Amino acid sequence: MSDTRPYAPSHGDAPGDGAGGAKTPTSAASRVTRAVRRLLSVAEGPAGADGIVEAAPPVALRDIFRRFWPYTRGGRRWLVVILAFVVLGPVVDAAEIWLFKIVIDDMLVPRNLRLFVPIALAYLGFTFFAGVLAFADDVTSTWVGERFLLALRSDLFRHVEGLSLGFFERRRLGDVLSRVTGDVDAVETFLLSGIVNAIAQVVRLGVFLGVLCYLRWDLTLLALVIAPLFWFTARRFSRRVRAASRERRRRSGSISAITEEALGNIALVQAYNRQRWEHGRFERENLGRFRAAMASARIGAVYTTVVDVIELTGALLVMGLGTWELARGHLTLGGLMVFLTLLSRLYGPIRGISGLGNTFYSASAAAERIIELLDQRPQVVQAATPRKLGRTRGEIAFDDVSFRYPGTARPALTDVSFGVGPGETLALVGASGAGKSTAAKLLLRFYDPDRGAVRLDGHDLRELCLDDLRDNVAMLLQETLVFHGTVRDNIAYGRPGASDEEIVAAARAADAHDFVSRLPEGYDTVVGQRGRLLSGGQRQRLAIARAVIRDAPVLVLDEPTTGLDAESGRHILQPLRRLMSGRTTVLISHNLLTVRAATQIVLLQHGRVADRGTHDQLLTRSAAYARLYRLHGTGGTSRVEVLP
Secondary structure, three states: OOOOOOOOOOOOOOOOOOOOOOOOOOHHHHHHHHHHHHHHHHHOOOOOOOOOOOOOOOOOHHHHHHHHHHHHHHHHHHHHHHHHHHHHHHHHHHHHHHHHHHHHHHOOOOOOOOHHHHHHHOOOOOOOOHOOOOOHHHHHHHHHHHHHHHHHHHHHHHHHHOOOHHHHOOOOOHHHHHHHHHHHHHHHHHHHHHHHHHHHHHHHHHHHHHHHHOOOOHHHHHOOOOHHHHHHHHHHHHHHHHHHHHHHHHHHHHHHHHHHHHHHHHHHHOOOHHHHHHHHHHHHHHHHHHHHHHHHHHHHHHHHHHHHHHHHHHHHHHHHHHHHHHHOOOOHHHHHHHHHHHHHHHHHHHHHHHHHHHHHHHHHHHHHHHHHOOOOOOOOOOOOOOOOOOOOOOOEEEEEEEEOOOOOOOOOEEEEEEEEOOOOOEEEEOOOOOOHHHHHHHHOOOOOOOEEEEEEEEEEHHEEEEEEEHHOOOEEEEOOOOOOEEEHHHHHHOOOOOOOHHHHHHEEEEOHHHHHHHOOOHHHOOOHHHHHHOOOHHHHHHHHHHHHOOOOOOOEEHHHOOOHHHHHHHHHHHHHHHHHHOOEEEEOOOOOOOOOOEEEEEEEEEEEEEEEEOHHHHHOHHHHHHHHHHHOOHHHHOOOOOOO
16 A cells, blocks of 8 residues: 555556656656557447447546545544554655664674664664564555455445346446456545555655654755756656556457457357457457557656656755765765665655656546446336335236436337236237237336336335345246356245255256256256256256245246247247246237137237237238238247146
8 A cells, every 4th residue: 555656556557647748857757648649549449339338427526535535434443553654664764764873873883783783673673663563554454455356346236236226237247247347446546545655655754754854954955956857747647647647548348348258159150150250359449458458658757767867866966965965074974875765665655656646547537437337327227105005916007108218219118007816817919019028028027107107906116125026026037137147046046045855846846856856966066157058948947946935926928938949839838837837917918829728818019008808809810910920930829838
């Protein structure tokens, strides 16, 4: 927490994040600035184009402190201890340096070797004490910093989990992951390490300045003449630092997003021989980050050179005047040597204080991305005093529901009304894009309708406790979702705390027990990421077992046989019937052969209810339904099993 370099790396950042802005104090810096602008202009692209993620809105430093300071609550009392270490450290350093004066003036020059033992013991004591301080400081600082990261990352993850489904449908998951992981680390550097570092620099400056004034106040004033140059130089570089930091953070988010998409869909990538194309996307974002990093390195190198020249100028001025004072007998050799040593220690804090703005600007790029994520608000908000449901009867009604997805022009549903009683089966059918899955999302309240109401047991879903609502609904999605974990974990996901007997019973009801028993570790077999070690039919049966153990009164089946071959589809029909028995079921399908026995069938076209009735009624009076039915092969209906 005591790094004094204004462009020091923070949790993975390269030194000296910087980009174009005002001219630098030197012609070399100006040339580098122009190069930086060219590099970043090449790296830039339109927001959201070809993989690049949008930049987060800029946030003032004081607002960043205000937003994140509450997360230090658990470790604030330990900050006092850390500050004590910060004060004691420079005092010990100054004492060790003062011993150097005694060594020269009282031992070496007069050749008084009797002082060697006490001076050596003093050095050993100071070294031991400094080591204890460093150990205590490192451990305490790490504990406080990690507690901060624990609180912030946990709160951020909880916040992201609570966002509505629409957020995840619009955002790239890899970029969100990058913010929850790497960017959070940089915020700790900005807030805790930055504050402690600033206080440490001020304390060190005060201690060394006091000792220098005690030695020779006139030489000290001469040394301080160049101090404003440190501040002026850092100020000229600060905007470049912030610009390059934002670019690097944005490119890092793009790299994470592309990596997650390509590797998460690796089967598709390889099947279509798109490895080179995906690598090209990945390489372009890496190249953009590389260019931003190189711009940062060039700015950092120029900054270091300029500051070193300023520091050397001050030291040479003091050395010249000090040598003249030594020749006149107004200053001892030990005093001059100690003064120059203390002066080098003094310029370090001056450099650090003048460059703290650069450090803050560099880390603030990550903080801006976190704030932008925290400022996202869920589209679905629970009522202030929600109605508690308990277990429902399962009566569902859509009353003149209209809905349009955010950012789209065409409504997904328009004036849709239908109802289904407890224990009955309602089938929503229609071509792709007719609005079937949208209705299911509204039923689970992933979205709220723009007009009308969705009701459960007569209650508007917007009045209900969100947890109660979803506890009463089990859902099988088009994409069978299976987590990396054991078979047991995946089944129990439907009802945490379920006993082994209940898990096995659910597997039997889903016709999954036999194949699970044949797995190498049975119910303790790890199924791999997204269940890729299982077949499609096996994953679907695990999903059915998960829904069975949930035992919800309302069941939503969204294309339950999609992606399965004919034999696998037939194998899951019987467990699906058992699952549907006694439950209110909303069956979504474009395949009319699977819904003929439903209590009621609702035909959706372009987001509107085109017709409703039983299979026989619709086949007789609806030309659109009859056409869809023929598309799925009426010639083979005698051999096709149907639901329910």
